[in-house]
Amino acid sequence: MAKNWTEILSIKLKKLQDNNSGSINQSEVNKLTKEFLTTVDYYVSAKQRNVIFNQVDTISQQIAGLKKDISVMGNNILQENFIPEIATELHSVIAQTEKSVIGILDISDEIRKISAKASPPKLKEELLSHSTKILELCNFQDLTGQIIQRIIKRLTIIESTVNNIATELGPHYKLSSRLTPDSLLNGPQKEEDRPSQDDIDNLFADLPEPKS
Amino acid sequence: MVDMNINILIVDDYKTMLRIIRGLLSQIGFSNIDEAANGAEAIVKLKEKNYNLIISDWNMEPMTGLELLQNVRTDEKTKTIPFIMVTAESKTENVIAAKQAGVNNYIVKPFNAETLKTKLASVLGAF
Numbered sequence: 283m284a285k286n287w288t289e290i291l292s293i294k295l296k297k298l299q300d301n302n303s304g305s306i307n308q309s310e311v312n313k314l315t316k317e318f319l320t321t322v323d324y325y326v327s328a329k330q331r332n333v334i335f336n337q338v339d340t341i342s343q344q345i346a347g348l349k350k351d352i353s354v355m356g357n358n359i360l361q362e363n364f365i366p367e368i369a370t371e372l373h374s375v376i377a378q379t380e381k382s383v384i385g386i387l388d389i390s391d392e393i394r395k396i397s398a399k400a401s402p403p404k405l406k407e408e409l410l411s412h413s414t415k416i417l418e419l420c421n422f423q424d425l426t427g428q429i430i431q432r433i434i435k436r437l438t439i440i441e442s443t444v445n446n447i448a449t450e451l452g453p454h455y456k457l458s459s460r461l462t463p464d465s466l467l468n469g470p471q472k473e474e475d476r477p478s479q480d481d482i483d484n485l486f487a488d489l490p491e492p493k494s
Numbered sequence: 495m496v497d498m499n500i501n502i503l504i505v506d507d508y509k510t511m512l513r514i515i516r517g518l519l520s521q522i523g524f525s526n527i528d529e530a531a532n533g534a535e536a537i538v539k540l541k542e543k544n545y546n547l548i549i550s551d552w553n554m555e556p557m558t559g560l561e562l563l564q565n566v567r568t569d570e571k572t573k574t575i576p577f578i579m580v581t582a583e584s585k586t587e588n589v590i591a592a593k594q595a596g597v598n599n600y601i602v603k604p605f606n607a608e609t610l611k612t613k614l615a616s617v618l619g620a621f
Contacts, residue, residue, distance in 0.1 A: 383510040390517060410521065414607045417517045421604030424511040425582055428553055 315446035390416040500546035533557025552581035
């Protein structure tokens with residue numbers, strides 16, 4: 283019997299999310315995936331199971347990619363324990379932007395103090411206006427922090443579901459935990475791994491000219 | 495004219511937002527400003543001190559700003575304190591819910607100093 287499995291799983295996941303106000307209930311995710319796989323077992327052939335696994339494996343690779351991207355901002359070394367690590371890395375992003383914004387707000391306070399002693403009045407007014415603008419522009423950190431919190435909740439649910447599906451499909455189905463290595467698009471590197479401009483210049487100078 | 499010595503309680507789970515609001519209030523001329531990092535902490539402070547204004551975020555855990563507002567409006571001691579919601583929640587149903595719960599004004603993030611001053615004036619009176 284032909285069924286749209288993606289649609290069925292999407293509806294069940296959304297219901298789970300809605301019922302839990304965005305928070306994950308691990309036992310409910312386990313129950314959902316067991317039920318889903320029981321249904322899959324009943325209806326699909328081994329060939330179709332392979333197709334399902336390949337799709338799930340693609341999602342798993344994307345999650346690995348996300349973790350790699352996020353780890354650039356984080357201070358933690360990536361572990362194989364997926365669910366807590368994504369949340370940890372994203373919380374680290376929030377913490378780092380918070381630290382920067384607090385530094386900026388300290389400077390805004392200093393400008394305000396200087397404006398109190400400044401003369402003539404026009405300069406005083408200008409300094410105060412700049413200090414106010416800095417405060418207004420720092421609104422972003424709160425908004426991005428809230429967006430990241432929502433992403434953490436969604437990713438946690440997706441990741442848990444993917445891992446459970448792979449487990450239920452059987453021991454001979456193993457998810458990829460790494461990206462395929464042939465991509466040149468790696469995004470920003472961690473600060474400690476990032477080469478300096480001098481390093482790049484030196485490397486560039488050492489490379490042979492391309493053959494014409 | 496507004497008494498610039500009133501006690502103001504600002505409630506937000508983001509330290510940077512507390513700094514921003516405090517900074518803007520200071521620039522307007524208010525100096526008695528206390529902070530709470532969530533609704534539960536706010537309720538403790540409201541029991542300990544008399545406040546003349548509450549400025550609160552909505553999206554906090556475990557108690558949301560809406561729940562804090564509902565709590566404030568049912569307590570005899572705090573039910574008449576002006577309450578301004580400052581939040582990223584901007585859907586019509588949010589504003590309706592806050593209004594029904596008794597909020598005095600509603601500011602959507604990101605906001606500027608002029609908006610805050612206008613809303614304060616609407617709730618406290620002219621500066």
